[in-house]
Amino acid sequence: MPAASPNIDLNRLTTEAVNPASAKIDTLSPLEIVRLMNAEDMTVPQAVAREEASIAQAIEVITERIRSGGRLIYIGAGTSGRLGVLDASECPPTFSTPPEMVVGLIAGGDSALRKAAEGVEDHPEAAVEDLQKIQLNEKDVLVGIAASGRTPYVIGGLEFARRVGAFAIGFSCNESSPLVDVSDLMITPVVGPEIITGSTRMKSGTATKLVLNMLTTGTMVQLGKTFGNLMVDLRASNTKLVARTRRLVIQLTGVSEERAEEVLQACDGELKTAVVVLKSNVDPAAARAILRECGQQLRPAIDGTAESCNA
Missing domain, CATH: 3.40.50.10490 (Glucose-6-phosphate isomerase like protein; domain 1)
Incomplete structure (x- = not known):
């Protein structure tokens, strides 16, 4: 060269x-x-x-x-x-x-x-x-x-x-x-x-x-890594992140600490998945599908259904 x-x-x-x-x-x-x-x-x-x-x-x-x-x-x-x-x-x-x-x-x-x-x-x-x-x-x-x-x-x-x-x-x-x-x-x-x-x-x-x-x-x-100014693309992999993830789920959904912990466990610690589960009353698999349809953007995912993301 x-x-x-x-x-x-x-x-x-x-x-x-x-x-x-x-x-x-x-x-x-x-x-x-x-x-x-x-x-x-x-x-x-x-x-x-x-x-x-x-x-x-x-x-x-x-x-x-x-x-x-x-x-x-x-x-x-x-x-x-x-x-x-x-x-x-x-x-x-x-x-x-x-x-x-x-x-x-x-x-x-x-x-x-x-x-x-x-x-x-x-x-x-x-x-x-x-x-x-x-x-x-x-x-x-x-x-x-x-x-x-x-x-x-x-x-x-x-x-x-x-x-x-x-x-x-x-x-x-x-x-x-x-x-x-x-x-x-x-x-x-x-x-x-x-x-x-x-x-x-x-x-x-x-x-x-x-x-x-x-x-x-x-x-x-x-790319959907935030909701507002919150870091929501978290996967709870250590004690600090477990606590932060639980706190954010509570902040975004208004559920109790116990309920937040329960749903996070069902969602393998995936914060965005847990929020969609709680906001849309769906199971984790459906929540992940909605997020995929919405390009992993949490806001449109919880504003409506997956169809709204493609509207």
């Missing part, structure tokens, strides 16, 4: 520009440093807000691909890679997803999570190898994260994604980056110069965390 060519003048990158607000940060007191950083960080949500339409489009694509059997894959180097791995690793405990549904890959592998491996980001062929190992295919979505927008590892990954038919989403904090040419959709929150020049673990990293939170949370809500 030919090497990616992200040749670009670093001096032209917003993420590499000198921030005049922090030009004398080394003369400030700790309190003044905190105030300066806080003021700069407050601009990050505004930059993310300017990308709302692109983020929403990404959620729609990711949801559709996952419903069709695909996956969401994050790929990045350094801070970008770590944030992708973090977001992916938090999906199973938060939304009871299988670990293979959302995957995070970082240049240099798992050891790079704890120890910087800066040189590995310069090898686009390494991304291809990493994606081949997990069998990236046309059903998947790949989000390539690179604050600078020029990381060869990420560019190589997005190029490969398009070759195999996966949907390629680029994330950068610089406009008109090389990611544009290798992505089907771009998310570009331009946060401006960093407090410490070029340290994209700061405002750029914060923007990355905010956007990734939106991508996975928005997708999981669309």
